[in-house]
Amino acid sequence: MRILLVGPNHPGGSIPPYLDVLQAGLAAAGAHVERVGSDGPPYDPERGGFRPTSEIVAAARALLSQVDLGAFDVVSLHFGNLEVEQLLPVLWSGARRPPVVYHVHSLAWTLFDRHCPDPRLRAAVAQAAASMDGYVFFGGHAARTLSRPPYVPAATCFLPTTIPPCTPASPRPRGDLPRLASLYGYPAPWKDAARLVDALARLRHPVRFHLAGPFWDDPAQVGAVLPVGVSRHGVAELTVTPAYLDAPARASLVARTSVAVFPYRPAATFQGSGAIADYLAHGVPVVAADVANMAELVADAGVIVPPGDPAALAAALDRFLGDAGHRQRLADAAAARAGLFRRDTHTAACLDLYERVLTRRKVVA
Incomplete structure (x- = not known):
């Protein structure tokens, strides 16, 4: 299976370490995985604020131009409140593309709501999030809360640990310390x-x-x-x-x-x-x-x-x-x-969902 992993790709944050784990797990299971993503939220320290909407849209277009969607079987999509990746489903709407599985890291997206208010883009992001080809939920709360068609394949599984196996760690202290x-x-x-x-x-x-x-x-x-x-x-x-x-x-x-x-x-x-x-x-x-x-x-x-x-x-x-x-x-x-909460448990659930999404795409087509 050829998988395009789309999501923030930079040191720090909560999503990038998860994507490191997911990428390694998918590759270990035999999938061909490529990754593309933003290098951070669209915040400009010199301005002391978020970039203008026009620059955010341009950054999302530049990100999308880096890949040939037709070269993949599945897109695994990831974004939280602030990432420019939330615009990609808006930009590729109507285009020929493989099925997209959305890993739900957030239930609302504040970039075009709180930081760079743009009701049109905010509505477009929400509509795109509700029309994916599959969903990975990190628990039942998100599965119950996010609006989506009931017939679309989904998996409910917990986030895995982002600490790689055999990572050296300090031992637990012994004695009478609190x-x-x-x-x-x-x-x-x-x-x-x-x-x-x-x-x-x-x-x-x-x-x-x-x-x-x-x-x-x-x-x-x-x-x-x-x-x-x-x-x-x-x-x-x-x-x-x-x-x-x-x-x-x-x-x-x-x-x-x-x-x-x-x-x-x-x-x-x-x-x-x-x-x-x-x-x-x-x-x-x-x-x-x-x-x-x-x-x-x-x-x-x-x-x-x-x-x-x-x-x-x-x-x-x-x-x-x-x-x-x-x-x-x-x-x-x-x-x-x-x-x-281990990597292989999570990876197996994701791969199973990707297969179900591909099967459904073939049946519908």
Whole structure:
């Protein structure tokens, strides 16, 4: 099978590491895979803002001109809120092309809504997203939420871990040190830092919490002031590292973590967490807010709490920290679910869907 992988292709972000994993998995399964994508969101640091709509459209056209769509059996399409790739289905509408399978990374697209308002383009992107030839959903929440024809083939499977096998990692510490809880990624609008700090201040059991990722030192994006480095919040120690973590750094953090914490809030664009797969794939239990697909991802490998409730979050963490039997049960359940988040599991589901989409195209034709 000849597959064109279309999606952002640059260091950082959440989608590019996933595409690295998917590309490697598809190739290992025998597919011929080529990749094309943007080198970053259409943001101009010198202007201090997003590029004009005309430049964004031109960038999308330039991206499309790099490939011969007719040379492939399937297009695997990926974009989130900001990528210019969201314009490609608009630009190739009506053209001769192979079937397109859309991997749903976001449920709404803010580029032409919030950043570069253009109602016409925003409507065109939404219409194109609702008329693909197949869909990969990273959980049932997106499958239920995104508008699409009911007869179009789809697969519902979880995001795989983006930490490659055998990535070197620091060992978990032993002894009487407080347990480590962690969360990494960008301070997206659905990450509730203020509630996290509130919950940490309520804890009865000591814990070290590591929060890592670009821009956690920017109050405008975080919605709270978080000191860089180490700060105390009651019996909790919070370390903030405002830097992108590559695969070895993510592997080290996950290996040292006793419990992952996802204090999220509801958001229209949010379909589910990618970072959570790194923890669950390595048998790390999770405490998460009940938004989007979090409960489906975690199942019995953690605890789900109401969003926006720091007292409930603190209570869940305190029980984990203070109850050894409870902690072991969650760790065992996380280890049992780990296979759901591995590369080959995800790749097999995607290839099966691509085959079904191709078969349907032949039957319809």
